[in-house]
Amino acid sequence: MADTTNMNRKKRAEILVNMGNGIYKQIEKGENPSLTLPVRGLSNVKYSKESGMITMGSNTANRYFLNVGHVRKFIQTVSVASISKTLIDSDKHTSLRDVFYQMRRTIPGTNIDVVDEQTETDKAIEDLEVITDLTREQLHITANQAGQVAGEVTIEDRGDTIDWSKMGSGGWAIPSTTEDIEFKKVNAKFVIYMEKQAIWQRLNEDKAWKKLNCIIIASQGQATRGIRRLLQRLYHEQHLPVYVLTDGDIWGVYIYSAIKFGSIALAHVSEKLALPEAKFMGLTMDDIEKYGLKRHLIKFKDVDIARLKQIKNYEWFKNSKQWMAELEKMEKLGAKVELNAFTAKGLSFLTEHYLPEKLKEKNFLD
Amino acid sequence: MADTTNMNRKKRAEILVNMGNGIYKQIEKGENPSLTLPVRGLSNVKYSKESGMITMGSNTANRYFLNVGHVRKFIQTVSVASISKTLIDSDKHTSLRDVFYQMRRTIPGTNIDVVDEQTETDKAIEDLEVITDLTREQLHITANQAGQVAGEVTIEDRGDTIDWSKMGSGGWAIPSTTEDIEFKKVNAKFVIYMEKQAIWQRLNEDKAWKKLNCIIIASQGQATRGIRRLLQRLYHEQHLPVYVLTDGDIWGVYIYSAIKFGSIALAHVSEKLALPEAKFMGLTMDDIEKYGLKRHLIKFKDVDIARLKQIKNYEWFKNSKQWMAELEKMEKLGAKVELNAFTAKGLSFLTEHYLPEKLKEKNFLD
Numbered sequence: 001m002a003d004t005t006n007m008n009r010k011k012r013a014e015i016l017v018n019m020g021n022g023i024y025k026q027i028e029k030g031e032n033p034s035l036t037l038p039v040r041g042l043s044n045v046k047y048s049k050e051s052g053m054i055t056m057g058s059n060t061a062n063r064y065f066l067n068v069g070h071v072r073k074f075i076q077t078v079s080v081a082s083i084s085k086t087l088i089d090s091d092k093h094t095s096l097r098d099v100f101y102q103m104r105r106t107i108p109g110t111n112i113d114v115v116d117e118q119t120e121t122d123k124a125i126e127d128l129e130v131i132t133d134l135t136r137e138q139l140h141i142t143a144n145q146a147g148q149v150a151g152e153v154t155i156e157d158r159g160d161t162i163d164w165s166k167m168g169s170g171g172w173a174i175p176s177t178t179e180d181i182e183f184k185k186v187n188a189k190f191v192i193y194m195e196k197q198a199i200w201q202r203l204n205e206d207k208a209w210k211k212l213n214c215i216i217i218a219s220q221g222q223a224t225r226g227i228r229r230l231l232q233r234l235y236h237e238q239h240l241p242v243y244v245l246t247d248g249d250i251w252g253v254y255i256y257s258a259i260k261f262g263s264i265a266l267a268h269v270s271e272k273l274a275l276p277e278a279k280f281m282g283l284t285m286d287d288i289e290k291y292g293l294k295r296h297l298i299k300f301k302d303v304d305i306a307r308l309k310q311i312k313n314y315e316w317f318k319n320s321k322q323w324m325a326e327l328e329k330m331e332k333l334g335a336k337v338e339l340n341a342f343t344a345k346g347l348s349f350l351t352e353h354y355l356p357e358k359l360k361e362k363n364f365l366d
Numbered sequence: 367m368a369d370t371t372n373m374n375r376k377k378r379a380e381i382l383v384n385m386g387n388g389i390y391k392q393i394e395k396g397e398n399p400s401l402t403l404p405v406r407g408l409s410n411v412k413y414s415k416e417s418g419m420i421t422m423g424s425n426t427a428n429r430y431f432l433n434v435g436h437v438r439k440f441i442q443t444v445s446v447a448s449i450s451k452t453l454i455d456s457d458k459h460t461s462l463r464d465v466f467y468q469m470r471r472t473i474p475g476t477n478i479d480v481v482d483e484q485t486e487t488d489k490a491i492e493d494l495e496v497i498t499d500l501t502r503e504q505l506h507i508t509a510n511q512a513g514q515v516a517g518e519v520t521i522e523d524r525g526d527t528i529d530w531s532k533m534g535s536g537g538w539a540i541p542s543t544t545e546d547i548e549f550k551k552v553n554a555k556f557v558i559y560m561e562k563q564a565i566w567q568r569l570n571e572d573k574a575w576k577k578l579n580c581i582i583i584a585s586q587g588q589a590t591r592g593i594r595r596l597l598q599r600l601y602h603e604q605h606l607p608v609y610v611l612t613d614g615d616i617w618g619v620y621i622y623s624a625i626k627f628g629s630i631a632l633a634h635v636s637e638k639l640a641l642p643e644a645k646f647m648g649l650t651m652d653d654i655e656k657y658g659l660k661r662h663l664i665k666f667k668d669v670d671i672a673r674l675k676q677i678k679n680y681e682w683f684k685n686s687k688q689w690m691a692e693l694e695k696m697e698k699l700g701a702k703v704e705l706n707a708f709t710a711k712g713l714s715f716l717t718e719h720y721l722p723e724k725l726k727e728k729n730f731l732d
Contacts, residue, residue: 090713093571095564098709101662105710144563144586146512148539157534168523168547173514173539176567181534197510198461201542205459220510296467343464344471347456 004133005272009088012139015132016085023065023078033065035077037131038268045267047315052276054262054316056130076124077131079103079114080139084128087140093177095142096122130268135179137225138272142176147219147227148200149174151209152187164215171204174217178230186238191215192281192355193223193231194245195255199339199350206351212359215240221251223259225266228273231259235275242275243364245355248283249336250308253327256280261316279364281355283337285329291354296341300334322365370499371638375454378505381498382451389431389444399431401443403497404634411633413681418642420628420682422496442490443497445469445480446505450494453506459543461508462488496634501545503591504638508542513585513593514566515540517575518553530581537570540583544596552604557581558647558721559589559597560611561621565705565716572717578725581606587617589625591632594639597625601641608641609730611721614649615702616674619693622646627682645730647721649703651695657720662707666700688731 004015019035026033037060038044044057063077064070083102087094094102100118107114115121125141132139148171153164157175161184164172192214194200200218203209209216215234219227234240244259246252257263262274288294300308308331317323330336342349358364370381385401392399403426404410410423429443430436449468453460460468466484473480481487491502498505514537519530523541527550530538558580560566566584569575575582581600585593600606610625612618623629628640654660666674674697683689696702708715724730 087713092713093567094709094713095567095706097564097704097706098568098713101704101707101709102713104662142564142567145514145536145567146563146586148511155534157536160532160534162532162534162536166526166528167538168521168526168528169541169543170511170523170528170539171541172533173536175535175537176563177535197512197542198463198508201459201461201508201511202464220512296470338463338467340461340463341467343460343467347453347458347460347464347468 004138007134007138009091012132012134013085013088015134016081016088019081019131020078020085032067033074034062035074035131036060036062037127040126040130040268042264045264047261047319049319051271052261052316053270053274054264054267055270056268073124073127076103076115076120077127080121080124080128081132084139084141091140093140093142095144096125099125099141126268135225135229135269135272137177137179137229140177143225145174145176145226146224147174147217148172149215149217149230150204151191151215152185152213153183153215154185156182156184165210169201169204171200174219174224174226174230176224176226178226178233181230181233183233183238186234186240187213188215188238188240189213190241190243190359191217191231191234192243192245193227193259194218194339195221195247195252196339199245202347203351206348208351208355211351212355222255225273228259228275231278232273232275235277242278243281244278245339246280246282247336247338248285248287248330249338250304250311250330252282253280253311254307256282257311257314257316279366281358281364283339284326284363284365285333288333288337291342291345293337293341296344297333297335297337300336304336305331305334320366326365370504373500373504375457378498378500379451379454381500382447382454385447385497386444386451398433399440400428401440401497402426402428403493406492406496406634408630411630413627413685415685417637418627418682419636419640420630420633421636422634439490439493441480442469442486443493446487446490446494447498450505450507457506459506459508461510462491465491465507492634501591501595501635501638503543503545503595506543509591511540511542511592512590513540513583514538515581515583515596516570517557517581518551518579519549519581520551522548522550531576535567535570537566540585540590540592540596542590542592544592544599547596547599549599549604552600552606553579554581554604554606555579556607556609556725557583557597557600558609558611559593559625560584560705561587561613561618562705565611568713569717572714574717574721577717578721588621591639594625594641597644598639598641601643608644609647610644611705612646612648613702613704614651614653614696615704616670616677616696618648619646619677620673622648623677623680623682645732647724647730649705650692650729650731651699654699654703657708657711659703659707662710663699663701663703666702670702671697671700686732692731 039059044059100121244256260278262270405425410425466487610622626644628636
């Protein structure tokens with residue numbers, strides 16, 4: 001299959017046309033129309049050492065039109081393809097929820113609806129992703145947007161020229177689809193993604209992006225798909241290292257994990273969202289000693305301990321001696337520490353000490 | 367007390383200095399240092415028909431330094447005032463969480479910490495808001511930011527000139543503090559706040575802000591404090607009507623209610639956040655018939671019914687025949703309807719039909 005990563009709109013539409021033509025030919029030949037798609041679910045998801053990502057295995061299955069157990073899903077998948085084709089042609093985007101309403105109609109001459117619940121259309125959209133090797137965003141179906149960015153970067157998006165260094169205290173709001181942004185001028189040496197709005201606001205007010213010559217990006221907690229794709233594009237197209245800045249706790253580790261390795265639920269789009277080259281510049285257990293943060297420890301709750309045990313068992317962490325040592329230390333300490341604790345040392349300690357030191361010492365977890 | 371609404375930085379710092387001087391004089395006179403503050407809590411919160419907002423009553427209480435029950439809170443309130451003064455002087459901002467860490471120190475010669483939990487500093491910050499009649503934002507203590515804006519408006523913020531009509535698919539990310547934004551050029555007839563990111567994305571892609579000559583703002587769900595203040599400023603300073611666009615359900619009604627009347631928890635800052643002139647342009651029960659949305663009704667769950675019963679009892683809705691009729695209809699129908707349902711009628715139905723018709727017919731709930 002052709003590499004679909006940076007495929008333009010016309011080519012993406014062609015993939016959908018070819019899918020339709022394939023079904024049409026089957027009908028003409030008097031065959032039972034079918035779609036071949038990779039098996040989804042845990043049994044066919046694995047961590048690939050070579051690529052450093054969580055990816056789908058090679059098991060496939062056929063879905064038939066003339067099969068009582070398959071026909072509903074078959075129709076839903078083809079319906080999504082049709083909606084997506086219209087969206088791509090008109091260069092418009094729609095949300096998961098909206099696709100549900102667009103597809104929700106009664107099949108003529110019956111009292112059967114094509115879909116009853118949004119979970120069905122969501123599933124059909126994921127199926128279309130694996131069949132076409134295009135992401136939802138490339139199919140013009142978007143998630144909610146969240147997060148913002150600042151830095152000395154000029155982009156073009158939908159005909160507007162946008163300078164990320166002239167965004168005041170707010171930043172540029174990152175859209176749900178970062179697929180079609182064009183980088184016009186990039187003056188930055190690296191990118192920091194942070195999990196906390198408050199930290200971004202501090203770094204932006206300090207103009208840390210100017211002082212450290214970098215790009216700063218935040219949402220709240222997990223990075224959105226739009227942000228993950230943006231990080232990946234900045235790495236691949238602009239060759240900027242990407243660092244993940246989180247609290248020293250297991251939730252921070254998981255935020256890093258999803259950015260770097262991808263996730264089980266989104267294994268089928270890892271190649272367009274995961275970034276195995278991302279590095280962790282969040283608080284480590286050694287930083288607690290180094291920066292005298294002992295008094296700011298927050299004892300683990302049961303839920304923290306349970307999550308830690310889970311994550312220690314992830315194959316992609318088990319592969320890393322450095323990470324296993326870190327997680328052992330965290331478990332032994334039984335407490336977390338927040339980036340905000342640096343405020344006790346001065347409002348801009350993060351910008352003036354922590355970040356420059358991490359960068360100078362290349363003190364990242366990988 | 368002077369009107370603190372648009373008070374500049376220097377004057378805001380003076381209020382804090384005066385507060386400190388007051389305590390200092392009490393000490394010099396050999397008095398027990400005390401602070402006078404309005405009683406907070408339900409007993410002293412009321413809906414004011416005159417102002418059309420939820421506001422604080424006039425009951426006040428004294429808090430004494432030399433009182434075992436008061437001293438801890440007294441010290442915390444004065445500590446926040448000191449932190450805030452430093453922030454205002456240096457023109458820096460910090461988050462609620464960060465204030466907690468800044469204040470978290472042991473009183474010399476004791477083993478007592480000034481604060482143990484963030485709830486204590488949060489409370490102290492609210493106390494300082496009522497004592498000074500300044501909002502948290504005016505005291506340079508910020509919440510998380512969320513949401514974005516587009517429209518033909520040029521602002522100045524932190525030295526940057528920002529054109530909200532040239533923000534591509536993302537929009538300008540609205541900061542947590544919209545206090546110090548300067549409006550330079552405003553070409554808009556009204557403002558729409560919407561509760562859903564997906565709706566904003568649709569309106570932005572349709573360039574509805576250009577077609578309808580308006581400003582479009584969204585966060586996800588409840589409007590942030592930064593957005594509420596921005597809506598208020600656009601109304602008061604730019605004389606733009608503000609419309610709230612939500613689903614036809616009780617949660618949409620509450621989002622509208624908080625923007626318009628303020629909320630019980632934030633009664634002490636209603637004057638700087640609430641906007642009694644805001645109007646509801648969300649889906650009404652009559653719209654279901656009018657736009658043929660019956661097939662898209664979603665049956666109420668228990669939680670919807672419970673919330674509806676609560677809101678029907680709010681004094682500010684009881685005052686309005688129009689709203690009581692609407693809530694009765696909603697209860698009778700026992701179902702909600704989403705703006706996304708319009709997608710079934712065409713992707714841009716909202717931009718091309720619903721919004722222009724609401725505006726033309728002035729079909730708002732007030």
